[in-house]
Amino acid sequence: MAQTGFGRRYFKAFVSGFFVAVPVTVTVLDRLAYVARVEGASMQPSLNPDGGSSPDVVLLNRWSVRNYQVHRGDIVSVLSPKDPQQKIIKRVIGIEGDFIKTLGYKNRYVRVPDGHLWIEGDHHGHSFDSNTFGPVSLGLVHGRASHIIWPPSRWQRIEPSVPPERRPLLNWEGATEDGYDD
Amino acid sequence: MFRGFLVKTISFVGYTVQYGCIAHCAFEYVGEFVSCSGPSMEPTITNHDVVFSERVSRNLCRIQKGDIVIAKSPFDPKMNICKRVMGLEGDKVCTSGPSDIFKTHTYVPRGHVWLEGDNLRNSTDSRSYGPIPYALIRGRVCLKVMRIQSHFLTYILPQRPNHKLFEFELLPFYVVFFQEFFFSSIKQNK
Numbered sequence: 374m375a376q377t378g379f380g381r382r383y384f385k386a387f388v389s390g391f392f393v394a395v396p397v398t399v400t401v402l403d404r405l406a407y408v409a410r411v412e413g414a415s416m417q418p419s420l421n422p423d424g425g426s427s428p429d430v431v432l433l434n435r436w437s438v439r440n441y442q443v444h445r446g447d448i449v450s451v452l453s454p455k456d457p458q459q460k461i462i463k464r465v466i467g468i469e470g471d472f473i474k475t476l477g478y479k480n481r482y483v484r485v486p487d488g489h490l491w492i493e494g495d496h497h498g499h500s501f502d503s504n505t506f507g508p509v510s511l512g513l514v515h516g517r518a519s520h521i522i523w524p525p526s527r528w529q530r531i532e533p534s535v536p537p538e539r540r541p542l543l544n545w546e547g548a549t550e551d552g553y554d555d
Numbered sequence: 556m557f558r559g560f561l562v563k564t565i566s567f568v569g570y571t572v573q574y575g576c577i578a579h580c581a582f583e584y585v586g587e588f589v590s591c592s593g594p595s596m597e598p599t600i601t602n603h604d605v606v607f608s609e610r611v612s613r614n615l616c617r618i619q620k621g622d623i624v625i626a627k628s629p630f631d632p633k634m635n636i637c638k639r640v641m642g643l644e645g646d647k648v649c650t651s652g653p654s655d656i657f658k659t660h661t662y663v664p665r666g667h668v669w670l671e672g673d674n675l676r677n678s679t680d681s682r683s684y685g686p687i688p689y690a691l692i693r694g695r696v697c698l699k700v701m702r703i704q705s706h707f708l709t710y711i712l713p714q715r716p717n718h719k720l721f722e723f724e725l726l727p728f729y730v731v732f733f734q735e736f737f738f739s740s741i742k743q744n745k
Contacts, residue, residue, distance in 0.1 A: 392573075392577070393573050395580075396573070396576035396577045396579070396580045397572070397573065397576045399576070399579075399580050399583075399584075400575075400576040400579045400580065403579065403583060404579070440633075441632045441633070452688070452690035453666065453690070454666055454667070454688040454690070455664075455665050455666040456665075456666050457616065457666060457688065457689040457690040458616070486630065487630050487631070488628070488629060488630040488631050488632060489629075489630075509688075510627070510629040510630075510632065510687070510688065510691060511632040512627035512628070512629065512632035512690075512691045513688060513690050513691065514632075
């Protein structure tokens with residue numbers, strides 16, 4: 374009799390703990406922060422400088438992108454426009470209104486449309502980025518990579534920086550200029 | 556006495572956090588109510604209709620041609636659009652209007668969908684801005700809420716276009732529909 378009583382109390386405690394832990398964890402992962410491992414060589418040398426031997430693990434800040442405020446030079450993770458279940462991590466080179474010179478895109482010059490971003494990997498030529506599929510919508514942004522948390526030798530805060538040769542040529546504010554759409 | 560008050564406050568905050576997280580999981584993974592505005596989906600969905608959009612099909616990638624979906628607008632991620640899926644990836648869709656002599660077609664690229672409103676004359680959709688990535692879709696509309704003259708459902712909705720009812724604005728619905736479950740469970744725990 375004592376054993377069945379103990380089993381039932383244990384089961385009740387487990388169920389009530391389960392219904393607390395799972396929603397809270399899911400909400401934290403959706404709204405606050407997310408941890409992800411970087412695969413591939415498209416962001417070398419900033420991320421994954423050793424290639425596949427010891428991939429970097431980054432902390433993605435989801436709270437800072439809740440209002441879709443992204444700046445040039447941020448490393449962001451976006452949902453891939455070619456595969457909705459895959460996330461890709463790249464650097465923001467241009468925001469809406471910027472006039473960009475592209476590397477291998479179908480048009481040589483592109484004005485980034487409203488509500489879109491131009492993202493590129495740091496390792497040009499080995500990167501599946503906006504030079505392949507064009508500007509990405511801001512609604513696809515998943516999180517902003519703020520820290521590298523593994524391996525411990527590479528603990529650092531990721532600073533936003535645009536490579537000097539990839540700065541936008543011009544920036545038109547607002548949606549009035551439409552002459553250079555692709 | 557102060558300690559009793561502190562314990563009550565902490566347990567209240569704990570319950571609020573727990574139920575807020577459960578509400579977030581329900582809205583993100585099960586479904587949510589959305590208020591639609593604009594004439595682009597008439598006569599299926601008229602201005603100021605409240606519809607229920609479920610998230611399960613979208614997360615399992617089971618959106619099919621002919622479904623009505625709520626998606627984030629490609630040009631403003633804070634606005635939502637409500638349209639019907641007319642083409643999935645790889646489909647051939649007609650981009651010219653009914654009055655054009657020469658019909659033009661295009662293929663929907665991989666990972667994208669083609670959206671059109673039911674009210675073709677008064678709808679800005681993929682015919683003007685092209686196919687949108689599948690990942691911008693939020694949910695599939697499955698039910699429309701009918702107005703019933705009772706004190707629950709005559710809640711005045713704010714007048715914003717395609718406005719997603721944020722979780723805390725849904726508090727009257729939430730309290731009314733789930734009060735017998737949650738409030739009685741609080742009483743049992745005490």
